[in-house]
Amino acid sequence: MNKILDARGWACPKPVIETRKALQTDKLLTVIVDNKPARENVSRLATKMNCKFTIDEKNDGIYINIDCEGSEPIQENTQEEYITCETGKNIVLVIATDTVGKGSDELGGILMRAFMHTFLEVKPSPETIIFMNNGVKLAIKGSPVLEDLQELSNRGVEILVCGTCTNYFGITDNVAVGIISNAYNIAEAMLNADKVVNL
Structure with missing residues (x-):
């Protein structure tokens, strides 16, 4: 005990x-x-x-x-x-696609993996990461960034996954990290943030 x-x-x-x-x-x-x-x-x-x-x-x-x-x-x-005593800002990261930037999807995927891994190292960490639209595919089984997301979750980063989006893509049962959320909770997290960053 x-x-x-x-x-x-x-x-x-x-x-x-x-x-x-x-x-x-x-x-x-x-x-x-x-x-x-x-x-x-x-x-x-x-x-x-x-x-x-x-x-x-x-x-x-x-x-x-x-x-x-x-x-x-x-x-x-x-x-x-x-030991870190800085409270920092309430930063919310919004990810609405499974790649970074426009142009080459292959390069965008490489950049997304690099960013997700980097979030484990930089400070301040985001308070919340919100996945919407194609971005929800990053939170499912087999995702190339799943291990990093699970580590972020273990460190206390809140991960919200748009339920309407996972239903649309038919992948709700495959979500492997975070909380399947709704528009109300997602909007609340964004409006209460000190800063919202779109990746």
């Missing part, structure tokens, strides 16, 4: 520091946080320690279930690598 570390209301970087301390003695730990930076920091720490983890977002907080059994202890000098 997982030990509970309730880190809600704690200022950065306390949640990740206390998580790190707790994992020295408890290999099964559930950390409860209430904001995205804390979620990202704790998730990054778990990844750095080669621990398995799942994220469960509930009404009362974000539950990060960490399993470090069999992992190696983290080195003392790596703490700065996984």
Whole structure:
């Protein structure tokens, strides 16, 4: 049974520091946080320690279930690598096609794969990625960017997939990442964003 570390209301970087301390003695730990930076920091720490983890977002907080059994202890000098206290902007990325730009579809596909992989490395990360029209094909089984999208989702990026679009293409049952969403939720995410970027 997982030990509970309730880190809600704690200022950065306390949640990740206390998580790190707790994992020295408890290999099964559930950390409860209430904001995205804390979620990202704790998730990054778990990844750095080669621990398995799942994220469960509930009404009362974000539950990060960490399993470090069999992992190696983290080195003392790596703490700065996984702590980020910047809140950043709420950036929403809208993808309405499965390629980037006009012209060569082959080149556009290569560029899309490159961009998706790059989003794992750059900061700030988008808060939400919305897939519409042909873009929904990137979120299905066999997609060349599926692995990157799943990793983004694991890191807390919300992925919304237009349900009307997947129904139109007959691929709803093949959606392999994110939430099949509707026009209301998609519009709400866009209108509440600090910045909307169309790719």
